Amino acid sequence: MASLTLKHVDRAFPNGYEAVKDLNFQIEDGEFVILTGPSGSGKSAVMRMIAGLDEVKNGEIWIGDKLVNSLPPEERGIAMIFQNYTVYPRMTVLENVELGLRLRGIDEKEIGKRTLEVMELLDLVEVRFAKVKNLSDLWKHRTALARAMILEPDVILMDEPLRNVSPKFHNQLTQELVELQERTGVTILYATKNVEEMALLGKRKVMV
Known part of the structure; x- marks a missing residue:
């Protein structure tokens, strides 16, 4: 921070x-x-x-x-969240949350650890395999937050x-x-x- x-x-x-x-x-x-x-x-x-x-x-x-x-x-x-949630609707919640770390070349063990932590923080574990396009605004917003939080941004x-x-x-x-x-x-x-x-x-x- x-x-x-x-x-x-x-x-x-x-x-x-x-x-x-x-x-x-x-x-x-x-x-x-x-x-x-x-x-x-x-x-x-x-x-x-x-x-x-x-x-x-x-x-x-x-x-x-x-x-x-x-x-x-x-x-x-910096992590930024826009009006459209900044999520990929055809991907699962898990795939969305992991994506930022994968693009940065983070190793699998660290990806797994950080993904679990942020998904538990935002109560996303139960919907982790669901396609975002099939979810309500509640879950879409939480997914966008998780995508931001997993990067451990300063702001x-x-x-x-x-x-x-x-x-x-x-x-x-x-x-x-x-x-x-x-x-x-x-x-x-x-x-x-x-x-x-x-x-x-x-x-x-x-x-x-």
């Missing part, structure tokens, strides 16, 4: 539109912070810059004591992850996320404009 700091960060597009202007904030190691603002305010742009998916025009992004502006995404210690970025979740699972998943963060101590930046969601999360807010 690590802190996350943005110093005077700008993001501009080729047409001159400034998606983000002089943004400054700090998240402490192990803190859960909500990034909020109206539609079009630049929440997703901020997330993508932190993850290394978009270029920073000006300013600095620090993860812990490491300046990451010039680092590729895979070297930043998890969540860009409106519950936006497309069925209303009947929304409150449960919000509470599960808070409990998971408290149990693991992982640093989380969570983007949303949903007022009810922010109230349920009950965390410090940063405005964009």
Whole structure:
């Protein structure tokens, strides 16, 4: 886990539109912070810059004591969850969760150990052989979280992850996320404009 700091960060597009202007904030190691603002305010742009998916025009992004502006995404210690869960629907839950470790060439024994740990943490063991496409939003979201957690990231970025979740699972998943963060101590930046969601999360807010 690590802190996350943005110093005077700008993001501009080729047409001159400034998606983000002089943004400054700090998240402490192990803190859960909500990034909020109206539609079009630049929440997703901020997330993508932190993850290394978009270029920073000006300013600095620090993860812990490491300046990451010039680092590729895979070297930043970041895991990101998008609105579409970031899972492969035709693969099983187990295959989804293991995939990140397999792509990194981790040995089979370590893959087995870490997969079991994270699946137990998120109550996924009973559905591990099910195809994700056949599961409810509840299990899809837990699978996406497991894919992120198994990489042991310093920071998890969540860009409106519950936006497309069925209303009947929304409150449960919000509470599960808070409990998971408290149990693991992982640093989380969570983007949303949903007022009810922010109230349920009950965390410090940063405005964009």
